[in-house]
Amino acid sequence: MPQGSNASRRSESSRRAILAATEELCRESGYRRLTIEAIAARAGVGKTTIYRWWPSKGAVVLELLDEAAVVGTAPPDTGDLAADLRSLLTEVIELSTPQDSAPGVGLVAEALQDPELGRELRERLIEPRIATFKQRLRRAQDTGELSPDADLDVALDLLYGPLYHRLALHLGMPDRAHLDALITHVLRALTPPPEHPPTP
Template sequence: MSPGPNAARRSESSRKAILAATEELCRENGYRKLTIEAIAARAGVGKTTIYRWWPSRGAIVLELLDETATVGTAPPNTGDLAADLRALLQEVIDIIVPADTSPGVGLMAESLQDPELGRALRERLIEPRIETFKQRLRQAQDAGQLPADADLEVALDLLYGPIYHRLALHLGMPDSDHLDALIAHVLRALTAPKAG
């Protein structure tokens, strides 16, 4: 007698199909037009399957972004601080481009109106990546590439702030030269001798 179907395998394949359908639909039509019904139809599952695992489309997109993010909990450390900061910033840019169909931009916008989703976004996606960023800067401090008293919160705002500023005001993401210039200016400011 052959064993029955493996429920865990079926569940995992359904989960992957739902995440893939979510990404495809966001990229095709934008987050605003994303519905649970459309996700279920594209993934070939019932809406009840989706609601069993996620309370909303935002929760699905959050899991999608968390799984597809390229930088994990260990920061890049090539020995070249500017290159490593560029990799960290590029991950954010990749999540929010193109802005009109980016799952990340839609999720950020919805999280402003949904405190629970905002909290989950902060805990699952933002705070771990802030810690990764700070970990890389602490490594640079230990290696003497940054002063021991460099303010890591200010560094975070100086590097990531322009990206979100450009996003919010529809200015387009920085090109390669602009991104390199931004990093160079911030590193220069962080390593400048203190006025005494």
Template sequence: MGNTPNVARRSESSRQAIFAAARELCAERGYGRLTIEAIASRAGVSKKTIYRWWPSKGAVILELLDEAATMKAHHPDTGDLAADLRTQLTAVIGMLAPPQTSALAGVIAEALHDPALAHDLRERLIEPRIAEFKNRMRQAQRQGQLSPDADLDVALDLLYGPLYHRLAFHLGMPDPAYLDTLIAHALRSLSMTQ
């Protein structure tokens, strides 16, 4: 019994090797030049192993991004809404930059042409983070930091829209000073009674 291989441990180590390879290759080559073959070779696994778990490179990267976003881009609640938004938005900016090698920017671009990936991106990565954002904003409303009738869909667009606008048109991600200005203006508009 002691000599029986632990399949779960082997599977998890292969999974982590695949994620590490995909992350490294994206950083080196960019998402567009990423292939399942290159991931398999770098991870030391077969293409068959990857395809057993994921249908495409987009699916591999999406799961990798989901784990990264859970660790890096959560919505803190320190009681200081502006600081918490700065922390969260800075994490998102870090995931989008530089766009040439950002796995997230690559998946977003591919999802424009792949309806199944777009669906999975929304369901797995985007919608849960929107729910977290709205929960954090509702807490701010309860604490009197935002108007109780602030439209949280508009809040989402005011705070995150500029990041994706700047990404789409190659304008560069906001620097810390601009991000602070963006947050201050958005919070000012959301604090006013309608």
């Protein structure tokens, strides 16, 4: 058996192959048809290798998404809050498209029926990204881009809620113009215009 760095390289190579196979199979046939057997065959590994690292196909897809959603873990801070929010929301849209074969869509659907998977999804993927989203908005408050009394929980719901609403009801993800309009309206609602002194 390989030892030391050779073993680590082999393990990492197998892990990457498994994640790549998982994404390919989801894109080809959808999450519902995904099986551990199919992943193993596509990746060229045994099922025992997969089960040694993940308890289920949902756990494999969760790791795949955790690595793919890189914008959400380190939101841009360009000084243009609207542009930075567009980058964050665009990543969600891309990970949810096309709806019938995107790995994230199938995972969220299964998590609604599997409390343990739902907990893992929330703790590993969702909550850390909510935290970084709020950090970006706090910086916007510090620099005056956003009202200091803006409710960041409400901001989260107003920005992300429409995406999942459209996803759940099969309305299609917003295009660039629709997304820009959403961001504009939300920021307008969260940052009231300055009060003007009464006209003498």
